Amino acid sequence: MSAASPVVLILAWELVTRLGYVDTRFFPAPSEILQTAQRLLTDGTLARQVGISVQRVVIGFVIGAVPAILIGLIMGLVPIVRAALRPLVNSTYPIPKSALLPLFLLLFGLGEESKWAIIAVGTFYLVLINTMTGVLNIDPIYFDVAKSVGASSFLKLSVIAFPGSLPLIFAGLKLGMGVSLIVLVYAESVGTTGGIGYLIWNSWEVFQVPRMYLGIMTTAVLGLLAASALESLERLLVPWKQR
Amino acid sequence: MTESERIAIRIRDLTRWFLIKGRPIHALAGIDLDVRAGEFLCIVGPSGCGKTTILRILAGLDRQTTGSIEVVAPRGSAGSDGQPLSSVVFQEQSIFPWMRVRDNVAFGLRARGISRAVRTRIAAEHIRQVGLSEFADAWPHQLSGGMKQRVAIARALANDPHILLMDEPFAALDEQTKLVLQDELLRIWERSRKTVLYVTHSLDEAILLADRVLVMSQRPGRILRILDMPFDRPRTIRRVRSDARYGPLFNEIWELLRHNVARQPLAAEVPA
Ligand SMILES: Nc1ncnc2c1ncn2[C@@H]1O[C@H](COP(=O)(O)OP(=O)(O)O)[C@@H](O)[C@H]1O
Ligand SMILES: [Mg+2]
Numbered sequence: 001m002s003a004a005s006p007v008v009l010i011l012a013w014e015l016v017t018r019l020g021y022v023d024t025r026f027f028p029a030p031s032e033i034l035q036t037a038q039r040l041l042t043d044g045t046l047a048r049q050v051g052i053s054v055q056r057v058v059i060g061f062v063i064g065a066v067p068a069i070l071i072g073l074i075m076g077l078v079p080i081v082r083a084a085l086r087p088l089v090n091s092t093y094p095i096p097k098s099a100l101l102p103l104f105l106l107l108f109g110l111g112e113e114s115k116w117a118i119i120a121v122g123t124f125y126l127v128l129i130n131t132m133t134g135v136l137n138i139d140p141i142y143f144d145v146a147k148s149v150g151a152s153s154f155l156k157l158s159v160i161a162f163p164g165s166l167p168l169i170f171a172g173l174k175l176g177m178g179v180s181l182i183v184l185v186y187a188e189s190v191g192t193t194g195g196i197g198y199l200i201w202n203s204w205e206v207f208q209v210p211r212m213y214l215g216i217m218t219t220a221v222l223g224l225l226a227a228s229a230l231e232s233l234e235r236l237l238v239p240w241k242q243r
Numbered sequence: 244m245t246e247s248e249r250i251a252i253r254i255r256d257l258t259r260w261f262l263i264k265g266r267p268i269h270a271l272a273g274i275d276l277d278v279r280a281g282e283f284l285c286i287v288g289p290s291g292c293g294k295t296t297i298l299r300i301l302a303g304l305d306r307q308t309t310g311s312i313e314v315v316a317p318r319g320s321a322g323s324d325g326q327p328l329s330s331v332v333f334q335e336q337s338i339f340p341w342m343r344v345r346d347n348v349a350f351g352l353r354a355r356g357i358s359r360a361v362r363t364r365i366a367a368e369h370i371r372q373v374g375l376s377e378f379a380d381a382w383p384h385q386l387s388g389g390m391k392q393r394v395a396i397a398r399a400l401a402n403d404p405h406i407l408l409m410d411e412p413f414a415a416l417d418e419q420t421k422l423v424l425q426d427e428l429l430r431i432w433e434r435s436r437k438t439v440l441y442v443t444h445s446l447d448e449a450i451l452l453a454d455r456v457l458v459m460s461q462r463p464g465r466i467l468r469i470l471d472m473p474f475d476r477p478r479t480i481r482r483v484r485s486d487a488r489y490g491p492l493f494n495e496i497w498e499l500l501r502h503n504v505a506r507q508p509l510a511a512e513v514p515a
Binding site for chain 1: 302303304313327329330331333335337338339340341342351353354373382383384402
C-alpha cells in the first residue's frame with residue numbers, strides 16, 4: 001500500500017514523457033533512467049559510489065550521534081551543565097552546515113575527514129537537542145524513585161535517563177540521518193571524485209541528465225532504507241513502548 | 244525494651260513552608276509524632292493538608308523548614324546490613340515503563356549493589372507474594388492499574404526497608420480492585436509486620452488497615468487526634484466492616500474532619 005503512491009507517480013511521469021508533454025532533455029522518461037541504472041549496475045559504478053557514500057554517512061553519523069547522546073543526557077540530568085551549554089548550543093545550532101564546509105576543508109583537507117566532520121555536525125545538534133528534551137520529559141516521579149533508594153548518578157543516567165529518553169533519541173537520530181544525507185550530497189560536490197553526490201554533480205556538469213536523476217533517486221532510496229533501519233533498531237531497543 | 248515498644252519514627256515540631264510564586268505557603272505546622280516499630284499508622288486529612296509532604300521528608304525527597312524527623316533503625320542493625328531506612332509506594336504510577344516487572348521489583352536491590360543472582364531470587368519471591376509470577380517478564384504497559392500497584396508494592400518490600408511509606412497507593416483504582424488489594428496488603432503486612440506510614444483520604448481504608456489513625460487538619464497541617472483501631476488481627480475487610488465498632492469509629496473521625504473543614508470559609512456549603 002505504501003508503495004502505491006511512488007508507483008502511480010512514476011507511471012504518470014512515463015506517460016507524459018511518452019506523449020511528449022514535457023521536454024525529455026530535462027525530464028527523461030523513467031524507462032530511460034532505468035536503462036542508465038541497469039548500465040551503471042552491471043559495470044559496478046553505482047555500487048561503488050553508493051558504497052563510498054554509505055561509508056561516509058555511517059562514520060560521520062556515529063561520530064556525531066554518540067557524543068550528542070552522552071552530552072544530551074548529561075545536559076538533561078544536570079541543571080548547571082544545561083545552563084552553561086544551552087546558550088552555546090542555541091547560538092551555534094542555526095549556522096547552516098553548508099557554511100561550515102569551507103572551514104572543514106581548510107581544517108581537514110579534501111579527504112574523508114572533512115565529509116565525516118560536516119555529517120557529524122549535522123547529526124550532532126538534532127540528536128543532542130532531542131536527547132536533552134527526552135530526559136527533561138521523563139516524569140520526575142522516576143527520579144524520585146531512584147533518589148528514594150539512593151541510586152548512584154551513574155544508575156540514574158544508565159537505567160533511567162537513557163532508556164527513558166530513547167523514544168526521543170530515536171526521533172533525533174531519524175532527523176539527523178535525513179540531514180546527514182542532505183549534507184553528504186552537498187559535501188560530495190566539492191573536491192571529490194566519489195559518492196552519490198559526486199555522481200549527481202558530475203552528471204550535471206557533463207549534461208548526463210538520466211544519470212543525474214538516477215543519483216537523486218538513489219539518494220531517496222538510501223534515505224528510505226536508513227529510516228527503516230533506524231525504525232527496526234528502535235523496535236528492538238524500545239520494546240516497552242506501546243505502538 | 245521489647246520490639247513493639249521501640250520507636251521507629253520520631254518527628255518533633257516539624258514545619259514546612261513552600262514558596263509559590265514568591266508567596267509563602269504554610270504546609271505543615273508543628274507535627275509531633277512517635278510511630279512504634281511494627282505499627283501500621285494511617286494518616287487521613289483533607290487534600291492539601293501536607294500528608295504527602297510528611298512522607299517525602301521522611302523518604303529524603305524533601306526537607307523540612309524546621310523541626311526534626313528521624314527514622315530509628317533497630318539497635319545493632321543500623322548501617323551494618325545495608326538495609327535501607329525507608330521505601331516508598333507513590334500515589335502516581337511510578338513503575339518504570341522501560342523495565343520488565345522483575346527488573347522493576349529488583350531496582351532498589353540493584354541500587355544497593357546486590358548481585359544479580361541474589362536480587363533475581365529476592366525479586367521472584369516478592370513477585371510471587373503479590374501474585375504476579377506469571378507476569379515477571381511482562382512490560383508495565385501489559386498490566387492493569389491494579390497489577391502495576393502490586394509491582395510498586397513488591398518493589399518497595401523487596402528492598403526490605405525499616406519503614407514502608409505508602410501514599411494513597413490505591414486511590415486511582417476501581418472499587419473492586421481496591422478491595423482485593425486492601426485484603427492482600429493486610430495479608431502481606433500481617434506476615435512481615437513492618438512499620439508502615441500509610442496516607443489515604445479514605446476513612447474506610449484507614450479504619451480497615453490501621454493500628455492507629457492520625458487525623459490531620461486543613462492546611463497548615465496539624466495533628467487533630469490519633470485514634471486506636473481496636474480490631475483483631477488477622478483482619479479482613481468483611482470482618483472489620485461488619486464489626487459493631489466500625490460505624491461509631493467512622494463517625495468519630497468524620498466529625499473531627501467535618502468540623503475542621505466547616506471552619507474553612509470555602510467549605511461553607513457543607514451541611515451542618
Ligand atoms: N513542591 C512544592 N512546591 C510548592 N508547594 C508545594 C509543593 N509540594 C506541596 N506543596 C503545597 O503544600 C501543601 C501540602 O501538599 P501535599 O503534602 O501534597 O498535600 P496532601 O498530600 O495532603 O494532599 C499543598 O498546599 C501544596 O500545594
Ligand atoms: Mg498527597
